[in-house]
Amino acid sequence: MVSRKKILIVEDDESTRMLLSLFCDRNGYHPVICATAEKARESAKEGLAAMILDLGLPDADGVSLLREVLAEKPGLPCFILTIQDSARAAVSCLKSGATDYFTKPFNPGDLFKVIGEAIARDPGVAVDTRKLTIPTTGGDLEWHSEAGKRAQQLAINASRNSAPVLLTGPPGTGKSAMARMIHNLGANSQGQFRAVDAESLEPDALHAELFGHDAGPSGRAKQGQVEFATAGTLYIAAVDKLSPALQSELLEMLESGRFRRMNSDCFLQSECRVVCGSSADLEHAAAIGRFRKDLLFRLKTPGIELQPLKQRIDDLPIFCELFLTRILVRDKRPRLRISGAAMQELLKYHWPGNLDELNHTLESACIHCTASEIQPDNLPYYARRSGKSRKAAETVIGSSSIEDVERASLLTALSICRGNRRLAAQRLGVSLRTIYNMIERHQLKGGTIR
Amino acid sequence: MNEDTENHLDLERLKSLGELSDGNVYPIVDRFANSLLQRIHDLRDVVERHDSAGTKSLVHQLKGSALNCGFIMLAGLLSRPRENDQLDTDSLVRCASESIEIWKLFLSREIVEYPEVSHNLSDT
Numbered sequence: 001m002v003s004r005k006k007i008l009i010v011e012d013d014e015s016t017r018m019l020l021s022l023f024c025d026r027n028g029y030h031p032v033i034c035a036t037a038e039k040a041r042e043s044a045k046e047g048l049a050a051m052i053l054d055l056g057l058p059d060a061d062g063v064s065l066l067r068e069v070l071a072e073k074p075g076l077p078c079f080i081l082t083i084q085d086s087a088r089a090a091v092s093c094l095k096s097g098a099t100d101y102f103t104k105p106f107n108p109g110d111l112f113k114v115i116g117e118a119i120a121r122d123p124g125v126a127v128d129t130r131k132l133t134i135p136t137t138g139g140d141l142e143w144h145s146e147a148g149k150r151a152q153q154l155a156i157n158a159s160r161n162s163a164p165v166l167l168t169g170p171p172g173t174g175k176s177a178m179a180r181m182i183h184n185l186g187a188n189s190q191g192q193f194r195a196v197d198a199e200s201l202e203p204d205a206l207h208a209e210l211f212g213h214d215a216g217p218s219g220r221a222k223q224g225q226v227e228f229a230t231a232g233t234l235y236i237a238a239v240d241k242l243s244p245a246l247q248s249e250l251l252e253m254l255e256s257g258r259f260r261r262m263n264s265d266c267f268l269q270s271e272c273r274v275v276c277g278s279s280a281d282l283e284h285a286a287a288i289g290r291f292r293k294d295l296l297f298r299l300k301t302p303g304i305e306l307q308p309l310k311q312r313i314d315d316l317p318i319f320c321e322l323f324l325t326r327i328l329v330r331d332k333r334p335r336l337r338i339s340g341a342a343m344q345e346l347l348k349y350h351w352p353g354n355l356d357e358l359n360h361t362l363e364s365a366c367i368h369c370t371a372s373e374i375q376p377d378n379l380p381y382y383a384r385r386s387g388k389s390r391k392a393a394e395t396v397i398g399s400s401s402i403e404d405v406e407r408a409s410l411l412t413a414l415s416i417c418r419g420n421r422r423l424a425a426q427r428l429g430v431s432l433r434t435i436y437n438m439i440e441r442h443q444l445k446g447g448t449i450r
Numbered sequence: 451m452n453e454d455t456e457n458h459l460d461l462e463r464l465k466s467l468g469e470l471s472d473g474n475v476y477p478i479v480d481r482f483a484n485s486l487l488q489r490i491h492d493l494r495d496v497v498e499r500h501d502s503a504g505t506k507s508l509v510h511q512l513k514g515s516a517l518n519c520g521f522i523m524l525a526g527l528l529s530r531p532r533e534n535d536q537l538d539t540d541s542l543v544r545c546a547s548e549s550i551e552i553w554k555l556f557l558s559r560e561i562v563e564y565p566e567v568s569h570n571l572s573d574t
Contacts, residue, residue: 012511013511013514013515014481014482014485014515015478015479015481015482015485015515015518015519016514016515016518018478018481019467019475019478019518019519022471022474022475022478023470023471026470026471026474054514056507056510056511056514058507083510083513083514083517104514104517104518105460105463105517105518105520106518108467108470109470
């Protein structure tokens, strides 16, 4: 018999508790019912798929309980149930990490549809990203390439004010990660980060996704990502794909903070910070009339251009460490290293798919590697064969293979240890003096290329 | 069922919940209806003690269950007072009594569709 996923229901009112329990059961979940925060804390230790929380509890503030549960179970889909006059508290819950909120009277069909979708998106055990041993904001990573350093500094500068930011660069160069970094470093980092890909939705669906829609005959009202990201950051990927109408709506919101849901004449206000990404040449698009010039001017100050990975190949070890750690934490695997020889192969490859391709390459390598160190044989064929491509190799690395391996290992260790030579020496199993000699030999200084 | 009935109860919601649950929602709503006068009585006690926090908490709770159980007129009355002192519990009792009466009538008609859940209804 397949065990049903558990949903924790925290509700002090008996009638509502029984209704939720009934519909939870009828939707195929196992309800775990609590009337108090104290009991909820105890029940939250069980394996849960989601939580439904009423804010008005007799023995605790619902927002505090939400924070406690999410501190224990980061990523757990949590849904707030409230009455209309508690909407302010519900917004506070959203900022604290709740997935969504519903007002009473709740519609069981809508509620459990959204819960089901959230559980489907997050079927596994939530990963506590705080346990990552690497920085997650991106602002404190020590990039080696000039392009990486420049982009990082521009992002840090941009994070200090609330002006919109335009990120440009070929696909897969890390625009969304950069947007998240700007959010994490900014004053609105306590708000939500929301991302919308303008290329993946039809205009009407995109409009509803961005700005929401009012209740119509076919369903309930829906908040847009703009509302979720109030006091946070909204990232619009492929902004060049916005229709002329949506470009106008976006421009209006950037200039006045006002926007309208679909099917509504009422203006709402949002204070979200907007970051846009594009792989297209927006200047050209504006010149030929496909993109509003005034919107472009509004977005591109400041603009940050992200270079293809091959032009910042010295940052590759840092990206490898970032991606590898995420994969290992996600898959609950023990520590896995990239051997010097494998790193050399990765450094030689020209990476037409940029960071996305690197990520997939490491995913593949992790699948094929059963030992504690990724070897060249574990890499996909395209990455292994690149060593035979002298053109790619010569632009990246010197001629001596032993030196290449040593340099790659050194770069990796310094990246992981954020430039700390003593820690890098311990990681490589060599003396501190040897590290200094290696840095000198490879023309590195403080972990950065001269 | 007339216009006054619809002012008291959200019949559309109740029917929809009934269909979604094969009638299993009705014993829950009935249990709420049966507890209503006692809950308002408890609320009156708290109001008379000038227990502002207690009043707010009970009003909040009662309003939430009234909304979920389709007792919309009662929920509306509970939404009105901004100051606890203004809470008119006599009006609440009158409204609740009428709503309960209408609910019982509605239930007697609807439960015919779901005989298998009728044994879950309380006797009161």
